Amino acid sequence: xxxxxxxxxxxxxxxxxxxxxxxxxxxxxxxxxxxxxxxxxxxxxxxxxxxxxxxxxxxxxxxxxxxxxxxxxxxxxxxxxxxxxxxxxxxxxxxxxxxxxxxxxxxxxxxxxxxxxxxxxxxxxxxxxxxxxxxxxxxxxxxxxxxxxxxxxxxxxxxxxxxxxxxxxxxxxxxxxxxxxxxxxxxxxxxxxxxxxxxxxxxxxxxxxxxxxxxxxxxxxxxxxxxxxxxxxxxxxxxxxxxxxxxxxxxxxxxxxxxxxxxxxxxxxxxxxxxxxxxxxxxxxxxxxxxxxxxxxxxxxxxxxxxxxxxxxxxxxxxxxxxxxxxxxxxxxxxxxxxxxxxxxxxxxxxxxxxxxxxxxxxxxxxxxxxxxxxxxxxxxxxxxxxxxxxxxxxxxxxxxxxxxxxxxxxxxxxxxxxxxxxxxxxxxxxxxxxxxxxxxxx
Amino acid sequence: xxxxxxxxxxxxxxxxxxxxxxxxxxxxxxxxxxxxxxxxxxxxxxxxxxxxxxxxxxxxxxxxxxxxxxxxxxxxxxxxxxxxxxxxxxxxxxxxxxxxxxxxxxxxxxxxxxxxxxxxxxxxxxxxxxxxxxxxxxxxxxxxxxxxxxxxxxxxxxxxxxxxxxxxxxxxxxxxxxxxxxxxxxxxxxxxxxxxxxxxxxxxxxxxxxxxxxxxxxxxxxxxxxxxxxxxxxxxxxxxxxxxxxxxxxxxxxxxxxxxxxxxxxxxxxxxxxxxxxxxxxxxxxxxxxxxxxxxxxxxxxxxxxxxxxxxxxxxxxxxxxxx
Numbered sequence: 001x002x003x004x005x006x007x008x009x010x011x012x013x014x015x016x017x018x019x020x021x022x023x024x025x026x027x028x029x030x031x032x033x034x035x036x037x038x039x040x041x042x043x044x045x046x047x048x049x050x051x052x053x054x055x056x057x058x059x060x061x062x063x064x065x066x067x068x069x070x071x072x073x074x075x076x077x078x079x080x081x082x083x084x085x086x087x088x089x090x091x092x093x094x095x096x097x098x099x100x101x102x103x104x105x106x107x108x109x110x111x112x113x114x115x116x117x118x119x120x121x122x123x124x125x126x127x128x129x130x131x132x133x134x135x136x137x138x139x140x141x142x143x144x145x146x147x148x149x150x151x152x153x154x155x156x157x158x159x160x161x162x163x164x165x166x167x168x169x170x171x172x173x174x175x176x177x178x179x180x181x182x183x184x185x186x187x188x189x190x191x192x193x194x195x196x197x198x199x200x201x202x203x204x205x206x207x208x209x210x211x212x213x214x215x216x217x218x219x220x221x222x223x224x225x226x227x228x229x230x231x232x233x234x235x236x237x238x239x240x241x242x243x244x245x246x247x248x249x250x251x252x253x254x255x256x257x258x259x260x261x262x263x264x265x266x267x268x269x270x271x272x273x274x275x276x277x278x279x280x281x282x283x284x285x286x287x288x289x290x291x292x293x294x295x296x297x298x299x300x301x302x303x304x305x306x307x308x309x310x311x312x313x314x315x316x317x318x319x320x321x322x323x324x325x326x327x328x329x330x331x332x333x334x335x336x337x338x339x340x341x342x343x344x345x346x347x348x349x350x351x352x353x354x355x356x357x358x359x360x361x362x363x364x365x366x367x368x369x370x371x372x373x374x375x376x377x378x379x380x381x382x383x384x385x386x387x388x389x390x391x392x393x394x395x396x397x398x399x400x401x402x403x404x405x406x407x408x409x410x411x412x413x414x415x416x417x418x419x420x421x422x423x424x425x426x427x428x429x430x431x432x433x434x435x436x437x438x439x440x441x442x443x
Numbered sequence: 444x445x446x447x448x449x450x451x452x453x454x455x456x457x458x459x460x461x462x463x464x465x466x467x468x469x470x471x472x473x474x475x476x477x478x479x480x481x482x483x484x485x486x487x488x489x490x491x492x493x494x495x496x497x498x499x500x501x502x503x504x505x506x507x508x509x510x511x512x513x514x515x516x517x518x519x520x521x522x523x524x525x526x527x528x529x530x531x532x533x534x535x536x537x538x539x540x541x542x543x544x545x546x547x548x549x550x551x552x553x554x555x556x557x558x559x560x561x562x563x564x565x566x567x568x569x570x571x572x573x574x575x576x577x578x579x580x581x582x583x584x585x586x587x588x589x590x591x592x593x594x595x596x597x598x599x600x601x602x603x604x605x606x607x608x609x610x611x612x613x614x615x616x617x618x619x620x621x622x623x624x625x626x627x628x629x630x631x632x633x634x635x636x637x638x639x640x641x642x643x644x645x646x647x648x649x650x651x652x653x654x655x656x657x658x659x660x661x662x663x664x665x666x667x668x669x670x671x672x673x674x675x676x677x678x679x680x681x682x683x684x685x686x687x688x689x690x691x692x693x694x695x696x697x698x699x700x701x702x703x704x705x706x707x708x709x710x711x712x713x714x715x716x717x718x719x720x721x722x723x724x725x726x727x728x729x730x731x732x733x734x735x736x737x738x739x740x741x742x743x744x745x746x747x748x749x750x751x752x753x754x755x756x757x758x759x760x761x762x763x764x765x766x767x
Contacts (some may be wrong), residue, residue, distance in 0.1 A: 103731040106517050128733050129709050132517045217712050271603030273626025281600045347738040407714060407732045408538055414715060422626070439535050443737065 011341060049293055050137050051346070058082075058351035061090035062343070065108070065115030067101035071100075074368035082355050109134060112342025116349040120164060120336045121404035122154040129338075135163035136339040136346065146362075151333040151374040153398065165357065166333030169372040171296040171313050171391050172399045173329050180208055180290040189314040192323065193260065198318045200267040205292045210267040212289035213430065214277040215418055222401055222414040224293045226330035227315035230397040231363045234259045239403035242413060245441050248412055249434040250427075258426035260318055261417050268293075273422040281305060299384045300318075300370035311384055327390060332399040333374050340400035372414040412436035489759065503746075504704045509739035516735035528740035539741060541717055542725035543748070545632050546701060549721055552636040553700040558692055560644045565651030566681075579652070583645035590642075594709025597638045601625050601710075625710060631718040635710060639703055654688025655681070686760070693756050701749050722748070 109115040120126040137242035155164030184202040200210035284292035285305035359377030404410040416433035514521035601624035711719035714728040729738035
């Protein structure tokens, strides 16, 4: 036996050596180039070959990744129907909380292990997923014809090719208590800025908070931004221009928006900057606030709080008296449905999206979840959906806030509006926001 | 080839006993076994070691590698940007410097008040009486709640219109003290700190109670014989004797306050507004913003900051306790 041999196979020194070797190997592994393990296409985004219209049977078990936990039951019923029609198929819902989905979906879905059918938020997430080559092109799919053409823009790339189908349609403008507006003399909503301020003044003089604004939650507080921008912006892509550096937060048109925010100060609830969305909903549902500055996606929640009054959508129209507004409201087409380019069961995934795109199935989904959809031929049985259905045909703008894809820039720009509404001067708020935008652009 | 030179001959006496590592043969094996136990025992830390390497060591090394790139987190391509990310962090990122300021304010308030409150509570509840045990359980209760639950509870306490805090102030005529709490840019971080203190004081109290119960009673008896005041007894007996517990509490509280992530997102939304943004949430936002390389650089600065603060704190605690 030599000096270095050991009576046992493993000694402490041996273990330490093994750990050192393991650590070195691990370190070397760690030094592998980032992203080198990613499968699928490279960052260019679009594939060269457009998948043909789906044919063949749906006979595989697939995963459907989304964040709509509140829709789980309705989707489970629809999935039950789908799997009964397609023997051998199965759809497993993979549901993440919305915030997690926003942050992690791209990393989770790129392998194709989950999310044969996937969803994306409109804006930054869809753009990133598209860039990562996650979506199968749907341009040739006949079921895409079931969607309202003007609402499918959010699912296209820069060249106009269709990769995702925006399924849900929400109107991002304040909800209003029809009874209180009528009592204030505005059975018909005001059509200019002076009229809007007059409405708020009359509501306030009657002891009602004109506008419940959830200032403590940037996601909801920012919805008012859409209505304030729609008729003030010189171009439809003005917010995208802020991000690209072609426009500034300190430009006159944006300062005009901030000035109008300042005019709304007396009409939001006291200490609005600290109000979460649930108390704001509560104020609206109880009738202590006449309007709720969020969007149609809160109609169901307000009804659950026993609100019985008629609900209308009343956006602030920011034009001068006598001036014709370019837009009468804003919408967002979101919950973008798509098929994962890395899916091993593309036929079943396409068949499932085709199934969800059928008007009769979409009708069940819409009424079960109290959401408007972008699918044509949907029959709305829910009273609130029916009462606001006419907005589907109106001249509404695709929500401008989502044109800013950088999260920090969006927060800075919307944050400037929120700060003005709670007391900061427009000039100061604009300069602070522009400084962040400039810093972000330099990165 | 030259012949090997003869090795020097040892003339001195042989050592009485060689260290075990120099032994050979079965005798040495028995020695090893006696000293370290059966070699199979070395396998026991292996799972932990593997997990540590995979989930801690590798990501830490990778963070340094990513920090000098502009990798977005998903693309196959990326560019090396050298130290640009660190330069941007040093001078051209208001959001990062704001988050760092918030983190330091938050940490300072939490460390001071959480340590103070937990020490006071522990001093009052050191005895193992029935009422003390009950009160310990009550104060410990928030610790077992999840951060999300705590955030949910405090969101409603802080609500300016329906919340408990403003209603309580109004009911006793202190309307002037009502606030928008998390909506108040200048004070929001302190209200966040208050929630964190409420959340974890009970946990730190338990560590202090364990430390206080280790102090020999003879020391207090001697102090009583010397006729010292309560303050002198605390300053010259209790405080030096609970040095290990204080060190643990402060170090743990510091790291815990830097890690307050889910509580911030629960109270402030995702991403939180600037007044509630701390370093951990800032890094998460960069990550969600597809700036993986930049987020890695932020993480390295964060890691260095925690190390620096911890070292300073440990030295400060040592100094105060050695001078006591």
